[in-house]
Amino acid sequence: MFGSLFISLGCLCLLATSQVFAGSAKMVSSTSSMVKLSKAEKPNVIIFFCDNLGYGDIEPFGSKVNRTPYLNRMVSEGRKFTSFYVTAGVCTPSRASMMTGCYPQRVGMHLNPRDGYVIRPISPYGLNPNEITVAEVLKEQGYKTGLIGKWHLGDQTPFLPLAQGFDYFFGIPYSDDMTHDVGQRLGDRYDGYRWPELPLMLNNKVIEAGVDRNLLTKRYTEKALDFINQSKESPFFLYLPQAMPGSTKTPFSSEAFRGKSKGGLWGDSVEELDWSIGQIMNELVRLGIDQNTLLIFTSDNGAPMTEDSSSIEIGTNKPLFGRGYTTAEGAFRVPAIMWWPGTIPAGTVCTEFMSTMDILPTLASLSGAQTPKDRIIDGFNNRSLILGKKGAKSPYKVFYYYNADQLQAVKSGPWKLFLPLRDFVQHPHFKKGEGGKPLLFNVEEDISSVHNLAEKHPGIVSRLMVLAEKGRQDLGDINRPGANQRLPGKIDNPVPVTLQ
Numbered sequence: 001m002f003g004s005l006f007i008s009l010g011c012l013c014l015l016a017t018s019q020v021f022a023g024s025a026k027m028v029s030s031t032s033s034m035v036k037l038s039k040a041e042k043p044n045v046i047i048f049f050c051d052n053l054g055y056g057d058i059e060p061f062g063s064k065v066n067r068t069p070y071l072n073r074m075v076s077e078g079r080k081f082t083s084f085y086v087t088a089g090v091c092t093p094s095r096a097s098m099m100t101g102c103y104p105q106r107v108g109m110h111l112n113p114r115d116g117y118v119i120r121p122i123s124p125y126g127l128n129p130n131e132i133t134v135a136e137v138l139k140e141q142g143y144k145t146g147l148i149g150k151w152h153l154g155d156q157t158p159f160l161p162l163a164q165g166f167d168y169f170f171g172i173p174y175s176d177d178m179t180h181d182v183g184q185r186l187g188d189r190y191d192g193y194r195w196p197e198l199p200l201m202l203n204n205k206v207i208e209a210g211v212d213r214n215l216l217t218k219r220y221t222e223k224a225l226d227f228i229n230q231s232k233e234s235p236f237f238l239y240l241p242q243a244m245p246g247s248t249k250t251p252f253s254s255e256a257f258r259g260k261s262k263g264g265l266w267g268d269s270v271e272e273l274d275w276s277i278g279q280i281m282n283e284l285v286r287l288g289i290d291q292n293t294l295l296i297f298t299s300d301n302g303a304p305m306t307e308d309s310s311s312i313e314i315g316t317n318k319p320l321f322g323r324g325y326t327t328a329e330g331a332f333r334v335p336a337i338m339w340w341p342g343t344i345p346a347g348t349v350c351t352e353f354m355s356t357m358d359i360l361p362t363l364a365s366l367s368g369a370q371t372p373k374d375r376i377i378d379g380f381n382n383r384s385l386i387l388g389k390k391g392a393k394s395p396y397k398v399f400y401y402y403n404a405d406q407l408q409a410v411k412s413g414p415w416k417l418f419l420p421l422r423d424f425v426q427h428p429h430f431k432k433g434e435g436g437k438p439l440l441f442n443v444e445e446d447i448s449s450v451h452n453l454a455e456k457h458p459g460i461v462s463r464l465m466v467l468a469e470k471g472r473q474d475l476g477d478i479n480r481p482g483a484n485q486r487l488p489g490k491i492d493n494p495v496p497v498t499l500q
Contacts, residue, residue, distance in 0.1 A: 042235040042367050044293040048277055049241040054303025054315035057270050061335045065263040066270045070278030078339035079348045085355040086301050089324050089331030091152050092118040094300040099133045101360030101379040105402055105475040107131055108488030112404050120190045121178050122496050126154020128489040132372045134360040135165030138237045141367040146227045148220050149241035155497050159489055160204055169203050170223050176213050176243040196496040209499045213252040216243045221276040225283050232287050245269040249314050266315055291342040298336040321449035327401040327408040329443055338386055345388040353394040358382040376484055400471045406478045410468045414444035417464040
């Protein structure tokens, strides 16, 4: 029905096989090395994943216009993470990293500009079913797994959530702005003429076409509460990737929130997201399972922002520099809050570096599972940082900032180096042809990336250039395959996802 399921990564035909997983049956874990935990010892996990929420869009991270009382409560009762990073400035690759614990370049989910950077409707590509997701790790530990919201890792059946470790899926297979009308305007580009009405799915079946986007946050919240109530007797994992604030200049919100925020339409959407997380927190408390539930709030990347950096029309990443969809700090560094009453120390702040790649190995540890050993996993078990253990430090020695298949920056400790690139894609600090010199920032002391210290610290520049070359060898670069990349899934003859 779906043609032959095969593997592809552009021109990449042959990869090093010593550390690459490219098609054998997946093995989630080794039971001999797992820690045996009782059901009561395994925490429930909820990941509340916003779409394009900026660093400065919520009160705990500096917003003066968007009211977020529940997120304020989450911080006062939990832990704020001020150096929490994603691995891409755009949806699909960022979500792939959170699911797999890997750089998107590792798992083939770094789409090129010709593919529009993200998976579009009717795309032949998707997250390789041979990859191991956080849902699969937890499912093997007896967790009930559910996804409510935006998937965006492939809309064809072999790539949908039920093929990636989830027991239940209610939501949309890609971004809410990928509608039939938009496709018609695109025409032949990205196969736009074939785009269907925005589909709402229950498991693998479309149950609505042409969804009212104003109601997505509200409906997802209601379904999340249902899932929590139906799963409360066993450990559960709920991945809740909300569609908002989203990618458009006119974000959507229900009537109860529309026109209520001083932050305009974007603020209305943010305030409804705050209401949503408040509903979940209150329900966990009401059911008496809050002290056995880890709730994680974060975003897939920074806000798009307008050309006017002082505008908040489509979000703000201030005081960070730059907009979403780039390799600026404003794209990669996102707000993050974690709440686990009685376990995470209340009212604390973590300034150590963490990333969404750490979610899989950390949740594996918390559930008694083992991080997969048959492949490279780039993230780390950072439970000590989450739990506020005294003296805990980030294990990261290096972190890479890619735009699609181009390495543009590298970070080590407080230092971030923008590489001297004359041929680049969407470089946040330069116009085309101006990127011939390196830029070096101390992004801990200079959070806004104002002071270029490259000439003052040539030794640091040289050290980071060496790390950059190691990254290219491992994860690739433009027209240069990496030695340890794995391949995405790809099928023949993809079909529109429509009502049957």
